[in-house]
Amino acid sequence: MAIAVEMRGIRKEFPGVVANDDVDFAVEEGEIHALVGENGAGKTTLMNVLYGLYHAEAGTIKIRGQPVQIRKNSDAISLGIGMVHQSFKLVSSFTVAENITLGAESRTGIFLDRKTIHDNVVEISERFGLKVDPDARIQDLPVGVQQRVEILKTLYRNADILVLDEPTAVLTPQETRELFGVIRSLVHEGKTVVFITHKLREVMEISDRVTVMRDGKMVGTKVTKDTSPRELARMMVGREVLLRVKKDKAKTGDIVLRLENLKVRDDRDLMAIRGISLEVRAGEILGVAGVEGNGQRELVDAIVGLRPVVAGSVHISGEAVTTLPVRGRRETGMSCVPEDRYVRGLALPATVEENLIVTGYHKAPMSRAGLLNSKEISNYANEAIKTFDVRTTGKDVPASTLSGGNLQKVVLARELSTHPDLLIAAQPTRGLDIGSIEFVHQRIVDARDRGTAVLLVSAELEEVMSLSDRIAVLYEGEIVGTIDAGKATEDGLGLGMAGITDEDEPEAKEAGHD
Amino acid sequence: MTSKMGTLQRHLRGAFQRSIGIVLSILAGVFVGSLIMIWYKQNPVEIYTLLLKGAVGSQRSIFIAMQRATPLIFTAIASTIAFRTGVFNIGVEGQFFIGAICGTFVGYAFALPTIIHLPLTLLAGFLGGAAWAYFPTIMRQKLGISEIITTIMTNYIATHLISYLTNYPMRASPTTTETPPVQATTRLPQFIELTRHWAKPLGKGTQAHFGIFIALAVVAIVYFIFKRTKLGYELRMVGISFPFSEFGGIHLDRAFIGGMLISGGIAGLGGIVEILGVWREYKNLFATGFGFRGNLASLLGRQSVIGSLVAALFYGAMEAGALGLEWAAGIPRQLIDIVIGLIIFFMAAEGMWDFVKRIKWVRAPEAARKSTQELEV
Numbered sequence: 001m002a003i004a005v006e007m008r009g010i011r012k013e014f015p016g017v018v019a020n021d022d023v024d025f026a027v028e029e030g031e032i033h034a035l036v037g038e039n040g041a042g043k044t045t046l047m048n049v050l051y052g053l054y055h056a057e058a059g060t061i062k063i064r065g066q067p068v069q070i071r072k073n074s075d076a077i078s079l080g081i082g083m084v085h086q087s088f089k090l091v092s093s094f095t096v097a098e099n100i101t102l103g104a105e106s107r108t109g110i111f112l113d114r115k116t117i118h119d120n121v122v123e124i125s126e127r128f129g130l131k132v133d134p135d136a137r138i139q140d141l142p143v144g145v146q147q148r149v150e151i152l153k154t155l156y157r158n159a160d161i162l163v164l165d166e167p168t169a170v171l172t173p174q175e176t177r178e179l180f181g182v183i184r185s186l187v188h189e190g191k192t193v194v195f196i197t198h199k200l201r202e203v204m205e206i207s208d209r210v211t212v213m214r215d216g217k218m219v220g221t222k223v224t225k226d227t228s229p230r231e232l233a234r235m236m237v238g239r240e241v242l243l244r245v246k247k248d249k250a251k252t253g254d255i256v257l258r259l260e261n262l263k264v265r266d267d268r269d270l271m272a273i274r275g276i277s278l279e280v281r282a283g284e285i286l287g288v289a290g291v292e293g294n295g296q297r298e299l300v301d302a303i304v305g306l307r308p309v310v311a312g313s314v315h316i317s318g319e320a321v322t323t324l325p326v327r328g329r330r331e332t333g334m335s336c337v338p339e340d341r342y343v344r345g346l347a348l349p350a351t352v353e354e355n356l357i358v359t360g361y362h363k364a365p366m367s368r369a370g371l372l373n374s375k376e377i378s379n380y381a382n383e384a385i386k387t388f389d390v391r392t393t394g395k396d397v398p399a400s401t402l403s404g405g406n407l408q409k410v411v412l413a414r415e416l417s418t419h420p421d422l423l424i425a426a427q428p429t430r431g432l433d434i435g436s437i438e439f440v441h442q443r444i445v446d447a448r449d450r451g452t453a454v455l456l457v458s459a460e461l462e463e464v465m466s467l468s469d470r471i472a473v474l475y476e477g478e479i480v481g482t483i484d485a486g487k488a489t490e491d492g493l494g495l496g497m498a499g500i501t502d503e504d505e506p507e508a509k510e511a512g513h514d
Numbered sequence: 515m516t517s518k519m520g521t522l523q524r525h526l527r528g529a530f531q532r533s534i535g536i537v538l539s540i541l542a543g544v545f546v547g548s549l550i551m552i553w554y555k556q557n558p559v560e561i562y563t564l565l566l567k568g569a570v571g572s573q574r575s576i577f578i579a580m581q582r583a584t585p586l587i588f589t590a591i592a593s594t595i596a597f598r599t600g601v602f603n604i605g606v607e608g609q610f611f612i613g614a615i616c617g618t619f620v621g622y623a624f625a626l627p628t629i630i631h632l633p634l635t636l637l638a639g640f641l642g643g644a645a646w647a648y649f650p651t652i653m654r655q656k657l658g659i660s661e662i663i664t665t666i667m668t669n670y671i672a673t674h675l676i677s678y679l680t681n682y683p684m685r686a687s688p689t690t691t692e693t694p695p696v697q698a699t700t701r702l703p704q705f706i707e708l709t710r711h712w713a714k715p716l717g718k719g720t721q722a723h724f725g726i727f728i729a730l731a732v733v734a735i736v737y738f739i740f741k742r743t744k745l746g747y748e749l750r751m752v753g754i755s756f757p758f759s760e761f762g763g764i765h766l767d768r769a770f771i772g773g774m775l776i777s778g779g780i781a782g783l784g785g786i787v788e789i790l791g792v793w794r795e796y797k798n799l800f801a802t803g804f805g806f807r808g809n810l811a812s813l814l815g816r817q818s819v820i821g822s823l824v825a826a827l828f829y830g831a832m833e834a835g836a837l838g839l840e841w842a843a844g845i846p847r848q849l850i851d852i853v854i855g856l857i858i859f860f861m862a863a864e865g866m867w868d869f870v871k872r873i874k875w876v877r878a879p880e881a882a883r884k885s886t887q888e889l890e891v
Contacts, residue, residue, distance in 0.1 A: 304761070306761065330763050371742060374742070
């Protein structure tokens, strides 16, 4: 089979980092080629080099066997390369047809030939089975359709090598299935597709071959049907990945967190938590499973001290903290990895250091008599960055320059370096890639093993099941059952989460409170 | 890891990148200003030359610029503190006046040795301004009323309250609307007063005074507070993000009220310094607009402490130049307000300058940032 793209020895540097280091990459004509690797492995950089957005310091590119010089974006386009970026580049007040033809319009004189444009768009969208209304405005379209418009844009420019950069990141499962249909029909029409992702399930489902990158280097290329998610994960991360967390049996101690008949209202003033009682002991992880919107957010807020309690009480290590402000509760040994890490967990414009010290800046050793001790603070920050392996160019760069996984490490570093007695972890791995998820899980289990009581609130059933020692199911503001994690089954929990507490599910009926 | 930039070089580049937008905004403002001048059949080159001469052309003009800049430094810093805490303090104007009148009262009503009297007068100014800032702050905290509205309103109250005070209880004589002059023990010396007998007196024909040193000290103190103190950290974090600060355990109310009181206090201090250095008595509405121009200078200085200082000095120089313009060519000095307004307008249109950042030699720090983004594990 002919080679559509052949990149050899590509090297691309940014100040302080080599994004692509001597990378070889080849795509055969007519295949779906998955390019995988963790965030920051250099996948997008490599494709941006191919698409003429970056200029490589070294390396050669051949397209359909011909050596080519891609100096700018338009060179790549005229070679039949098209790319759909993660964030769409569409004019939202323009129509679909206008967006597709923008910059390559048919004209009669100085006027746009609207009829030809319209017809061309209809013709292309029909040929590839990408149904869109050419006259709809982008702003009125769902994300999945906008993505289709992006693909049509490349097809309109006669692309036959399509690069899709993490196309499924923004899609619902339904839209993802439709996209896969589109990709198959494109290949059927003789196109070649490069599909960037870090989701292994998608790789296995859609691709013919898969290339793995790690830390800017090429790890290897496999035929998809001859490999496994496990092998790919190992190639991506560079070591054996625990798809399921390893942990010993919990050695539980005293009760650390105790909620008594807690009632909390949500932002609309409706009762969101309707009388919850639970206990978490030192050295155990209590997982709270449930479909989102069943009171998880309000529960966490009430424990942390960000939301007033209507009735009932919160006790931490035997102390009633129901009326204490956040800092007062933190002083009792509570810490929290919040659900919305970009809003509460971090101040993105502030530096990494400033983000790390917010819970400890007010007391010795970080400050004395109102003055910050910059030496202590920078030691602390450097130590935290090292211990939690935060990849950053320094402690004084804005947090916004860090990637999602690294930002969560900053939060973890801050919340765990005080060795808290109680950790509230809310959706701690949302939006992270495999390596980061494993890291977060390991740190939570480590905290447990040091005797921290952990309350884990997560919408990922798999996460709750693999991390927890006990699992409580939250449904419409109430705990419908608490069971040992060892006895939990996905189906049983699923029924509880759906509010079905069948008499046939004896485990789910076990008392939820003391 | 081949192209590691030195820290100094990175800092310089960062400063350069931050200031390039300002420089371009100034050029754009000056350019559109010239169009307006041409419209009115004036020669912009001539006007800007006169402006520049008036601003920094001679020792005298430099001292005038300094005098004009002194109150602006206070009001700009006051605005900056509020901005950085996440509050929009448009009440700087009123706090400036209230500080001035409070200080004036202490200044004329007591006879004390300078070493006590001067600090006491300044303190009265600070407290007056802070107290005036307290009302809008507490209304926001307790009732949720936007401080933008209330600080504007308290400006009017300040104006009329002072009008009453200077017309009735604090009036010096039945024929004036001025307070009695402040005691000699609490005046800030003007440069000319101290150097009159020198061979080359400083600040001849100007009222530039030692208040500039107080202003610079305030800049240094505020800079220190922001960089090195717990309070400064709290103010900055609250200014960046309420939810983050709240989650971290920072007492939002306290930071808020603290920031606003310091802001108002510094505005009030600016008011009394202006009285002690230039006027020596409170004339009703002796100098309007310092508060608003302080707000603008703070915006011009990108809401940073040092930036505000630079912007206030720049603004002062422009005003000195505008005065010279008025004397020399009869051109209204409001023209300069138009030019400043245009500059801030262009700065606000920040997106406009993005294209500049695409130029390679400006862009380097941004590329560094981008690459870190791709550094995920």
